[in-house]
Structure formats: structure tokens, C-alpha cells
Amino acid sequence: MTQNRRPHILVTGAAGALAQQVIKQLRNHCDLVAVDFREQVYLGDDIPSYCIDFNKRVFEDLFRRYEFDGVIHLGRIMSSQLTRMRRYNANVLGTQKLLDLSLKYGIKRVVVLSTYHVYGAVAYNPALIDESAPLKSAGLSSDLIDSVELENLANIYLWRYPELNISILRPCNIVGPGVRNAMSTLLASQRAPVLAGFSPMMQFIHIDDMADAIVLAYKKPTRGVFNVAPQDWVAYQHALKLCHCKSLPIPSVPPILPAMILRTLKLRSFPSYLMAFFKYPVVIDGRAFANEFGFKPKRQLKDIFRFYKENKKPV
């Protein structure tokens, strides 16, 4: 191995806009390999890209062939995608396989993307939740169990195998051009459901800022769990207004009523198990990450919302 060997990094979730942004930032000084569970994406001739299930044996061949130094695991299937069982297989068992292989092949840095959903939206949440707060979401909905399990798993590996240098990032709502998650779909739509009488405080991070955060995290091997969120807040209904998105109130009391309505409507961007996040705030404290990694988001909330206002039908 030569002294100036470029770092070899495996990036998962390559079909997502966030991974592509991270790849764009790293491709000039790292040798990247992109994988995705869902589809094969073309990322240029210099980046091998695979559509692969982590649970298949051929996945290990990538580790043998490319001799990775680090892994950036962004391939978490969101709770609004696929069935509960397939999500569990991909997110929990797939991640376990990924971490086992990382250990076997001497990976020195692992960054895992989690979500603020793990904290769970409950009425008694204090604001500025820090990383040591209990993860309540598994008790609220079985559809969020895989998110919490993924975290638990990564946490066990974090402490048991310090040589892996695992960092788990829990970002707030990632939004911006190309993002296809539930929140981005809502902000981009003409009309978005709201629970009548509830407009919880929310945090949004621009996809480019999030990519910056991931790259910063990768470059500094500090182990641990970190929230990633800007020091800026807005109420959900106010955000919709700034995106020129009309509110569509859904009756909120008694609580069984909105749950029934949402289960019947089966909206992809407003699923019944995420309902609580549109009712109660989950405001996280991103200061530990900002201090440790010198992270400062560059895009303002107003710019983010202006994008949605001007692109009501994003590509």
C-alpha cells in the first residue's frame, strides 16, 4: 500500500439525492464505490455502482475487491417505503451484515445515517432534545421499530468495536432539491394535510448542508451519536405557508379519528404512524455535533422554503 493511496469509501443508498451529494463532494479525493438496495445508478465511469442486497453473499466480494477504508451508510429505507418486513430485513439485518463485514475487513471509519424520528413524538417531549434522551418511537408505532433497531445495533457496535470508529447521525427533516422523503413531498405539494389545531415546531436542514455534515463527520473520526440540526425553528403550518402550500385540516380530536382517516387515505407523505410528528414537536439540539465537527449550515430556512415555493412540481 503506498503512502498516498486515496481513501476507499463504500457509500450505501446511492440512489438517494443525499448520497449523490456526498459522492459529489468526495469523488475528487477519494475512490468511491456506490451501492443501493433499490436500483443501480450511473455515477460516472470512475465510480463503480451496484444494486445489491446487503444480505446476499456477493456483498462481501465488494469488501474483498475494493479494500475499503471507510463506510458511509446512508442506505436506510425510510418508514414511508416498502413493507415493515422488508424494511426490517434491509435496515436492521442489512446493517448488521454491513457492520460485520466492516469489522472483518478492518474498516477504520463508519458513518451511519439515522433519523430524529427515533426520539418519537410525544406530548411530553422537552425541546432541544439531546443525544442521551430515551428513544421513545418504538413504543408509538411498530412502523418505526426498524429505525430504532438500526440505531441500537449501530450503538452496540460503536461501543463493542471502538476500532470501527462509528458515528451515528440523527438529522432533523432533510429537505431540498431532489429529496423524496415524506416531508419534502409535503412541502412540494399544492395542498398538505395538517392536524387541526396542531402546528408543532420543526427543524429543517438543506440537503447540501446535510451532505457537508456527513463529509465533515467522515473526515474526523470522533465516535458517538450526534443530532444534526441547524439552530433555527419554525412551526409546521408556517413552513407550509412559506412554501405556498395550502393546509388541509384533518380533525384531530378524539385522537382515534385522525388515525382512522389517515389509515383509510393511505397517503404516502402523511402516513398514520408519522401522525404524531405533525402533532407534537421533536426539537433536537444539534450543538454537540456543530461544536465537535465545526459544522455551520449555510442555507437559511427562507431559502429552503423559497425553493419549494418556486418548484411546486419538483423533478
Added chain:
Amino acid sequence: MSLASFIKSRLVPAELEQQVNRIRKPIGSLGYDPWGYNNEAVKYGLALTKQIYEKYFRVQAHGVEKIPAKGPVLIIANHSGQLPIDGILIGYALASRKNSPRMPRAMIERFFPTVPWLGNLLNEVGAVLGDPVNCAKMLANEEAVIVFPEGIRGSGKLYRDRYELKRFGSGFMHLAMKYNAPIVPVGVVGCEETIPAIANIKPLAKALGIPYAPLALPVVLPAKVHLNFGDPMYFDDLEIPEEQVTERVEKVKAEISRLIDKGLSERKRLF
């Protein structure tokens, strides 16, 4: 002039708007803080409270200048009158004082965030879910925080128990000690007479999922309210057993009791 700004100019006097703008708050780019405080909503809230404070309850506040102009401070008061009117009036007294006004934050019952519209409204004007983590982070943020250590034991008490202080929780004392925050005791007189309740219908409260269901007239009576602010009390942050913390809590309780007695003796009539 847009309709919204026309309505605002009618509802919110310019001087009040200036007053709110003068109070610096650590808020984000869209005027919110992490707990949901909103600068614009506060202007409407204060304009409305001004009328209630001056014309309806004709509040007489003594010693509001004793609250420090800056730094963390806990404003501890007796709780009464079924609705959190006392918190609103104390908050207005501090926000409207001539020299160095402050926008205090009130810790509210855990049940409020579950109430549609009201929960958000209270958050926007500065009220915060009464959680120790919230209170700690606010004191770290150098806020003035209003706490009613009696909680629902105080606000839900019946008319026959008026001006009888219920058990004080000790959480506020631990926070005051940890964050070196002075405690300003307040004796509230008058709020007991705003919604006199003769009974608490417990099964109804349980069915509705609310802390208490008072049997009372469905009106808020215009009782005259006296607020007496005491001198700031300072407590060191030594590691002391819970027994001594309770003694400190009792000291604050005794001071509030003295301030209530002062208010009662000043009061000429109920309304």
C-alpha cells in the same frame, strides 16, 4: 397597506410593538425559538393582555422592579383560580415594566400540549411544557421563568381552601441552585376569586382526560388582582441532602405566604 398589517396596526399599538422589539430573545430567522415562542404572536398576546390586565382585573403590581434585568431567574408564585390567569398577569407585569422589560416564560401543565389550538397558542406567547429539562435549558439560556411549584394542586383547589398554600414541589429549588438563578417570590391575591369552584367532578375530569373539572360558574369574575413581588432570594449550589433542600423550599413558601398576607391586607374589596 395589506389587510394583515391594517388589522395589526389596529390591534397592536406602535409603542407596544416597540416594547416587544426592545426585548431581545434568542430566536431563529423566522421569529421562533425552540419552544415555539413567536415574536409576532407575542405582540397580539400582549395587546390583548393589556386590556385584561388594566381594565378587567385592574392589577396592582408592587415590586416588579425587583426582578433582575438580566440573567437566569425563577419567579415562584402561588397558583390559583382554575385557569392559568395568574401566570399571564405576572408575565404581563414583567413584560410591560418601564425599565428593562423581560418576556418571561411560564411552565405549564403537561396536559396543555394535547389540547388543539390552545397548546400552540400558549407556546407562541411564551408558555412552555413544565418539564425539568425545559426549565434547565431555559435557565441556561438566561431566561426569566415563572414556576408554580404547587402545580394543579394549587390551580385546582376549591374556593373554601383559598389562599391556603398546597405542597410545593422541590424541582425549582434544585434548578435554582444548579444554575445560580435567584428566586423572586410572588404573592398573588385575587385570582382565587376569578373562578370560585365549589367542587371537583373527578369522574368527569377522568373521562375528559383533564386534571380537574371544577363545578363553578361558566364565567371569569372581574376580581381585583394584587401582585406582590418579594426580594430576590439567593441559594448556593452546595451538595446538600434532600432534607435541607426542602427547608429551602419552605423558606420560599413562607415568603410567598407573607406576600399573600400583605396583598390580602392591602385589598379593600373583592371586585
